[in-house]
Amino acid sequence: MSLRTPLCELLGIQYPIVQSGMGSAAGPELAAEVSRAGGLGIVAGLGVTADELSRRIRHVRSVTDRPFGVNQWLHTELRPPVDPARVPAATTRAVQTQLNVFRERLGIPTTHAPAPGVPDLIDEGFAVILEERVPVWSIGLGNPDAAMVRRCHERGIKVMAMVATVEDARAVEANGVDIIVAQGGEAGGHRSTWLKKPREEANVATLTLVPQVVDAASELWKKRLLESDGGETTLTEAYTGLWARSLRNRFTEDYADSGAPVLPTLMQQRAAQDVFAAAAQQHDPEYTALYAGQSTGLVHDLPGAAEVVERIAREAEAVLVSLRAMGGAR
Numbered sequence: 001m002s003l004r005t006p007l008c009e010l011l012g013i014q015y016p017i018v019q020s021g022m023g024s025a026a027g028p029e030l031a032a033e034v035s036r037a038g039g040l041g042i043v044a045g046l047g048v049t050a051d052e053l054s055r056r057i058r059h060v061r062s063v064t065d066r067p068f069g070v071n072q073w074l075h076t077e078l079r080p081p082v083d084p085a086r087v088p089a090a091t092t093r094a095v096q097t098q099l100n101v102f103r104e105r106l107g108i109p110t111t112h113a114p115a116p117g118v119p120d121l122i123d124e125g126f127a128v129i130l131e132e133r134v135p136v137w138s139i140g141l142g143n144p145d146a147a148m149v150r151r152c153h154e155r156g157i158k159v160m161a162m163v164a165t166v167e168d169a170r171a172v173e174a175n176g177v178d179i180i181v182a183q184g185g186e187a188g189g190h191r192s193t194w195l196k197k198p199r200e201e202a203n204v205a206t207l208t209l210v211p212q213v214v215d216a217a218s219e220l221w222k223k224r225l226l227e228s229d230g231g232e233t234t235l236t237e238a239y240t241g242l243w244a245r246s247l248r249n250r251f252t253e254d255y256a257d258s259g260a261p262v263l264p265t266l267m268q269q270r271a272a273q274d275v276f277a278a279a280a281q282q283h284d285p286e287y288t289a290l291y292a293g294q295s296t297g298l299v300h301d302l303p304g305a306a307e308v309v310e311r312i313a314r315e316a317e318a319v320l321v322s323l324r325a326m327g328g329a330r
């Protein structure tokens, strides 16, 4: 009886524990620590230039020779990013009007200017992943085309895609990905779909989804996570323009109540950058994106990444032992 699974064998890791990209919350140190502890650490690649991505990959390799992955978002609105000129002026006005409410509360200048465009970084990041022959290409919010998967396979790179619906699981499988991660509705962060779906459509609980498909952050964030239970999370599109699960705060609630629309993928985030920067400077959790899953209710202390991997493995082994004792495990 052990935690060795076909997934471990496929990836060459000790435990089937995969850490997510954590784009906004953690650097390559976390990925390296998780891989060193026997899980699969994932380097965040979202919004990162090719040079920075290479630096992160080199950092992980300088710490460990265990397998790791690099995560990219492949959302259709990022390939290429939506041209800000295509956003109707009325949408920009409505978004900025609501953001100005927050700017006034935080004491920073108001604006009605269009949001800056999102940089086009996916192709250059993918080229680095191929060149560096990273062990695993991890995809959030996207379906890689078959040619991209083939180019990875030619270099011995495994492809792992996260999906939130059964339909999307079938689609990524058809394009040849090696590993499908089922993201349940309780998961923290963005709904992993490549087209923005209605709020409830990519919100299936893990226990329902999985059978069908067969952490280091700022002090503020850690403190709020420890204080909160899972019921305090919400699905909001106010941070990036896409549905994401985060802790409820004034930003998520007042934005929703205002009825303001949102800008396209990540452009919304760029429009509100000054609000987030001011909130960070003022240590104000009410206007900070605190992405978190419903599992925050289960978090009561702050162990290091290696200890999290060890604890998960230890607890899973204990469950296997008790199942065997009950005669329930083969």
Ligand SMILES: Cc1cc2nc3c(=O)[nH]c(=O)nc-3n(C[C@H](O)[C@H](O)[C@H](O)COP(=O)(O)O)c2cc1C
Binding pocket: 020, 021, 022, 023, 024, 025, 044, 045, 046, 071, 072, 139, 140, 141, 162, 183, 186, 187, 188, 189, 190, 291, 292, 293, 294, 295
């Ligand atoms: C703070 C945070 C950052 C995340 N960053 C990424 C990311 O960069 N790329 C990605 O594919 N998923 C990202 N995710 C989503 C996770 O892959 C996944 O859905 C979630 O963490 C599942 O675990 P949970 O239920 O414990 O939150 C992020 C989630 C959180 C909470």
